[in-house]
Amino acid sequence: MSLSIVIVNWNSKDLLRQCLQSVRNHCADLAPQVVVVDGGSFDGCAEMLAAEFPEVEFIQSPDNVGFGRANNLGFTRVTGDAVLLLNPDAEVRPGSVQKMLAELERRADAGIVGPRLLNTDLTLQTSVQPLPKPVRQALDSEILRRVLWPCGLWAPPTDFVPRETIQVEATSGACMLMWSRIYRQVGGFSPQYFMYAEDVDLCFKVRRLGLNIYHVPDAEIVHHSGASSSSQGSTFSAVMMREALHLYMVMNHGRHYAWLYRLATGGAAVLRLLIMAPGVLIGDSRRRMMRKAALGRWWSVLSWSFGQEKWTKRYA
Secondary structure (H helix, E strand, O other), X not given: OOEEEEEEEOOOHHHHHHHHHHHHHHXXXXXXXXXXXXXXXXXXXXXXXXXXXXXXXXXXXXXXXXXHHHHHHHHXXXXXXXXXXXXXXXXXXXXXXXXXXXXXXXXXXXXXXXXXXXXOOOOEEOOEEOOOOHHHHHOOOHHHHHHHHHHOOOOOOOOOOOOOOEEEOEEOOOEEEEEHHHHHXXXXXXXXXXXXXXXXXXXXXXXXXXXXXEEEEEEEEEEOOOOOOHHHOHHHHHHHHHHHHHHHHHHHHOHHHHHHHHHHHHHHHHHHHHHHHHHHHOOOHHHHHHHHHHHHHHHHHHHHHOOOOHHHHHHO
């Protein structure tokens, strides 16, 4: 089969260079078509690609249209039978893409396959996701994951390491492989999302076709997680993630389901604030500052649950 790779860049030129070098080093036998979309960052990646990776097809978006819409823009150039959606802060390890392609081709029911993600220091990164539900999104914790995952009621624990390819509810958008015809059939990423939750939404749409999502632990990708969005700030990320999940609930389960999610999130924020508040009065100055910052994030989440974070609407 032929392979296309779509990468969306936003202020990540140096990481993008590493990503493309890893593709060149470890995917040469696949002769992939590579398409890079810059989401309005104008960070010099166009010049870098022209000088160092002339084989890459480049699309310059004049505006930051968000992760999903930028991927859809890149997909308009795709010619391969399969498409790999890859973050610019990811690095391909030897044989990883080939193993994912083999699983996609071997399993007739495979809609999307995803790899095991590793942090920069090669420790395990969360690679598998559950499809969002109100209570388990609002009350997510490692204890609940360990107790309820075996019953199929919660997300898998963060150190989830299966020995062989396994069917899962959803996989991370940092690296997703699927047939191009399936991406086209479901309409790609839903354009309503600006960032966050578009990957689980895509998995949900693929599952509605009767296809399955697979995690391939033998395929490993290093993901320097969040590097391309770290400048936005943690409060921004905390609120935008809840906004995206609320949109997911509205689009896929209805407004009553979304209202329950907002209510559960507000309750969880109140609980966190009550537990964490005394911590700002004890410990050294560094610890107090960190706890104060965490309180600020959860206060913003609580404010969002009451519909007060109006700034999120500009990204709709």
